Amino acid sequence: MAISFPSTDYFEALKGKMTAQQEKFRRLGFIDTTFGVKVGNNGKARNFVLEFEVFDLKNVREVDAIDLKKVDFMIEGDARVWREMIENIHRNGEADSSHDLNTLAHFGEQLKIVYDDPDGHDKLYRFMESIQKFFDLSSQVEVSFS
Amino acid sequence: MAYLSTTNYLEDKDFIDKWLYTMRTGEMDLSWMKAATEKVKPHEANSRRGLTYRDLDLGSYGFTGVPEKVRGNRSYAPRGAEIPAGVPDAQPWVSRKSEVWAFNTESYYEEAVSRQWNVTTDIPWERLDSVELPETIGKALSQLMTFLTEVEMIATDTPAMWLPRLNPDFIEVKAFIAAQAMDEARHTEAFRKRALTTGWGLMKASPVNEMALKHLRDADSFSEMSVALHLVAEGNVLTMFRFSEYLSPTDVDKRIFRLVMQDEARHVGYGMQHFKYVLENFPEKREVLHAHLDEAENISFAGSAATELTESFIILAGGGLKKENIEEGIKITTKFNLKQMEEHFERLDKCGMPERKQRSKLYQMYEMGRAAAEAAGIKL
Ligand SMILES: [Fe+2]
Ligand SMILES: [Fe+2]
Numbered sequence: 001m002a003i004s005f006p007s008t009d010y011f012e013a014l015k016g017k018m019t020a021q022q023e024k025f026r027r028l029g030f031i032d033t034t035f036g037v038k039v040g041n042n043g044k045a046r047n048f049v050l051e052f053e054v055f056d057l058k059n060v061r062e063v064d065a066i067d068l069k070k071v072d073f074m075i076e077g078d079a080r081v082w083r084e085m086i087e088n089i090h091r092n093g094e095a096d097s098s099h100d101l102n103t104l105a106h107f108g109e110q111l112k113i114v115y116d117d118p119d120g121h122d123k124l125y126r127f128m129e130s131i132q133k134f135f136d137l138s139s140q141v142e143v144s145f146s
Numbered sequence: 147m148a149y150l151s152t153t154n155y156l157e158d159k160d161f162i163d164k165w166l167y168t169m170r171t172g173e174m175d176l177s178w179m180k181a182a183t184e185k186v187k188p189h190e191a192n193s194r195r196g197l198t199y200r201d202l203d204l205g206s207y208g209f210t211g212v213p214e215k216v217r218g219n220r221s222y223a224p225r226g227a228e229i230p231a232g233v234p235d236a237q238p239w240v241s242r243k244s245e246v247w248a249f250n251t252e253s254y255y256e257e258a259v260s261r262q263w264n265v266t267t268d269i270p271w272e273r274l275d276s277v278e279l280p281e282t283i284g285k286a287l288s289q290l291m292t293f294l295t296e297v298e299m300i301a302t303d304t305p306a307m308w309l310p311r312l313n314p315d316f317i318e319v320k321a322f323i324a325a326q327a328m329d330e331a332r333h334t335e336a337f338r339k340r341a342l343t344t345g346w347g348l349m350k351a352s353p354v355n356e357m358a359l360k361h362l363r364d365a366d367s368f369s370e371m372s373v374a375l376h377l378v379a380e381g382n383v384l385t386m387f388r389f390s391e392y393l394s395p396t397d398v399d400k401r402i403f404r405l406v407m408q409d410e411a412r413h414v415g416y417g418m419q420h421f422k423y424v425l426e427n428f429p430e431k432r433e434v435l436h437a438h439l440d441e442a443e444n445i446s447f448a449g450s451a452a453t454e455l456t457e458s459f460i461i462l463a464g465g466g467l468k469k470e471n472i473e474e475g476i477k478i479t480t481k482f483n484l485k486q487m488e489e490h491f492e493r494l495d496k497c498g499m500p501e502r503k504q505r506s507k508l509y510q511m512y513e514m515g516r517a518a519a520e521a522a523g524i525k526l
Contacts, residue, residue, distance in 0.1 A: 029261030054194040106392040125411035
């Protein structure tokens with residue numbers, strides 16, 4: 001059955017895939033960061049906080065709003081952009097070179113990286129390959145869009 | 147040979163007699179078994195992670211207890227060991243903790259070790275077999291890689307030079323610096339391999355770049371080196387790697403830049419935490435840090451504006467050498483240049499130096515650049 005995006009179920013499904021592919025993520029190394037994902041839709045937003053520790057997604061929860069002081073950074077974007085990214089990953093098995101996170105977010109044109117502390121912001125880049133590979137797991141999940 | 151042992155053991159009768167006596171009689175000294183050291187039993191705080199340096203932060207072995215001025219150890223005795231008379235003075239240049247320390251140094255090292263990667267096997271080089279880039283793009287990419295190889299060669303030498311100069315009690319910092327030298331050697335390898343796989347060979351070395359890089363190598367103090375290298379230069383390079391990933395003409399290049407940016411961001415992380423640590427624990431150094439920044443910003447401005455780099459970016463961003471390509475390339479590259487400067491001041495601000503903008507010539511350049519970009523109709 002397809003899992004709807006955005007939802008905690010979607011992130012939980014990626015978490016399950018991540019655990020199933022332990023070796024790959026162990027090889028990429030420690031990932032210690034907590035970040036927010038904000039999905040905008042017609043002026044409203046759904047917000048999620050993802051807490052990674054050691055090699056795993058330890059916890060994901062939906063919140064009313066993301067407090068930038070409590071996360072390292074937040075990836076924010078319109079539902080349309082997230083959908084395009086996930087569909088692209090699904091088609092290619094991984095994000096192609098126009099749909100990886102850094103490309104989508106670089107000038108804040110599609111996705112936007114918002115942060116309070118530049119040290120927290122830099123954690124996106126410290127763990128970039130693990131975070132990219134985490135989203136790339138979307139290729140293994142049937143996703144529907146509400 | 148600069149150092150000669152004070153004893154010629156091969157000709158020292160007492161030493162040779164003792165060696166033979168032990169062999170003959172089996173009589174042992176065993177005084178080392180009574181070393182006046184602390185007994186501890188470290189445990190993994192998180193068994194998924196394993197036994198970390200932080201788990202060893204216990205009593206006389208820990209990093210928390212290292213004093214600001216390390217006077218008790220000038221040898222290679224490991225921190226916490228009994229130090230008998232007669233160990234030589236290793237003559238470390240740096241024995242003040244605030245000269246080198248950073249919040250969470252040990253975890254930057256652990257992260258570095260766990261996130262090592264391999265240029266030879268982790269990059270899907272075979273995918274380049276089917277890639278045929280237009281000549282201008284191929285040459286621009288090779289020039290970018292040539293430039294970055296120069297950067298990474300100095301970035302390998304510079305931290306490595308400081309290793310023997312740091313007091314051995316700063317084990318975790320030395321480990322981080324050693325890991326950084328390895329990271330930079332890997333970056334040199336990645337960029338050299340990518341330059342040659344363009345098929346155009348290497349392009350041209352950059353005098354401005356090298357002039358700027360020499361400053362990093364010849365810093366007078368570790369703190370000066372760290373401000374110039376970790377905070378300013380690598381901060382700029384991190385923004386540059388993200389931009390290069392964005393511009394990458396193939397997914398192989400994207401992967402290279404994603405992997406190098408991880409290492410670079412870690413080096414910047416150490417730099418920021420060290421800078422913060424100095425400002426908080428050695429406040430009288432604020433003026434000295436400003437003076438270091440004056441010079442570091444001068445060289446980083448020069449390096450970032452080097453012709454060999456800027457023109458490659460313009461071509462990669464615009465997609466070629468036609469008039470419309472160049473116009474588009476200049477727009478995108480200018481946005482990147484300004485973003486690079488913005489992020490530099492953002493970092494200093496958050497580290498506790500918000501006044502930097504007021505006295506920085508680089509900030510004046512930033513404002514001038516912004517005004518020029520707006521006048522040229524570049525949307526920022
Ligand atoms: Fe590097
Ligand atoms: Fe670096």
